[in-house]
């Protein structure tokens with residue numbers, strides 16, 4: 459076995475066949491604690507094989523088998539299958555890339571990375587449904603020549619690891635992936651596509667994306683992976699879905715165990731979305747002796763604030779979704795207001811559809827549903843009488859308004875206005891009057907914006923009457939825009 463089969467040599471043949479979750483966790487632990495770096499190709503093939511066998515050709519009648527200890531039994535992953543696929547990946551990469559052509563051995567070059575990306579890219583099936591599930595692993599690539607956009611980026615990094623380039627690492631935003639390389643990891647290169655119908659920019663640096671302030675490039679604050687964080691990315695990408703409505707329990711349990719292993723080794727601390735994924739799994743089946751999922755959602759938000767200048771939206775929508783599912787509506791409003799405080803820093807561009815859909819669902823489905831549910835209640839503690847809830851909602855809507863300001867693409871349209879107006883008009887004037895808008899001007903001084911109750915919503919008189927016509931709606935939008943024009947930065951505080 460030559461040196462770069464190290465990943466395999468260390469693997470103790472006796473660990474195979476891997477036929478239960480503890481065996482897989484042992485393999486990952488051994489790889490993560492081994493002297494050299496974890497072997498991305500080996501680990502991606504193993505989890506890909508398990509996911510594929512348990513989700514892709516499952517006869518519905520087969521029940522979950524467990525052994526006497528209740529451990530979910532997995533289809534045995536034979537050593538020779540894994541080794542054959544591993545050898546195939548090495549052969550593809552080393553067969554296609556003649557390293558003597560790429561000068562410096564120490565650091566990768568842009569040309570080398572583009573070459574590896576081309577090798578993967580040109581070996582993919584001509585046309586297939588790119589958004590399908592289970593296309594993220596090297597198992598999918600090696601057995602079906604299919605990868606999704608994340609899978610291509612991961613395969614390029616795994617390919618560069620095969621060639622011995624320890625400087626090439628995965629860079630992750632909330633909806634895209636690329637690579638960093640070179641001395642100090644200062645260079646960036648696109649290696650995969652994004653979205654539908656967009657020309658890929660493979661080989662190019664990601665600079666322009668950051669300059670345009672599009673959410674897709676998270677204002678220059680992506681997750682820059684270490685090798686163990688690349689393992690966390692492949693584990694996060696495990697997809698337990700059997701179909702649109704059900705999941706393979708063993709795959710979800712495996713993902714949960716592997717994420718806890720990575721968490722305990724400290725490899726999730728700088729990876730908010732992986733913590734969010736773990737929280738989602740814990741919400742469904744809590745692990746004894748582990749923090750509650752609510753604490754994990756909070757950890758993800760704290761990680762994003764600490765390491766990524768609070769430029770990430772998903773930690774707050776993970777958290778808001780949790781609160782919403784658990785009918786903690788005021789807490790959900792606060793998380794969504796925090797999510798809007800992040801997006802206000804960006805300019806909405808055509809590549810940002812995913813986060814647009816996220817805010818659209820919150821504003822036009824989730825919040826209206828909450829307003830409907832609480833309107834029937836008559837408790838004095840109702841959120842309709844709580845000025846802090848009104849303040850959270852104003853901060854949420856204002857963040858979306860500010861997102862639109864200065865953007866090349868409009869965000870709001872009449873479809874947003876109706877639910878927005880309907881929501882705001884559910885709060886009576888005396889509740890709204892308790893919200894004080896603090897404006898921070900350019901020079902950092904603060905002034906109290908006109909009191910919200912003074913800006914009586916046009917078309918209403920006593921704050922009790924409801925808005926009627928469409929121009930009332932437009933007038934409200936104008937009033938909100940005017941309010942957001944008044945000051946550079948608004949902070950809505952409710953006075954006690």
Ligand SMILES: CC1(C)CN=C(N2CCN(c3ncnc4sc(CC(F)F)cc34)CC2)S1
Pocket residue numbers: 607608630631632633634635691694695731732735772775776779
């Ligand atoms: C609050 C939500 C709607 C729930 N799930 C969310 N996810 C966000 C995306 N997820 C992720 N989880 C771990 N790592 C990554 S890297 C990435 C970008 C891709 F192009 F590489 C996405 C992503 C997992 C699922 S956000």
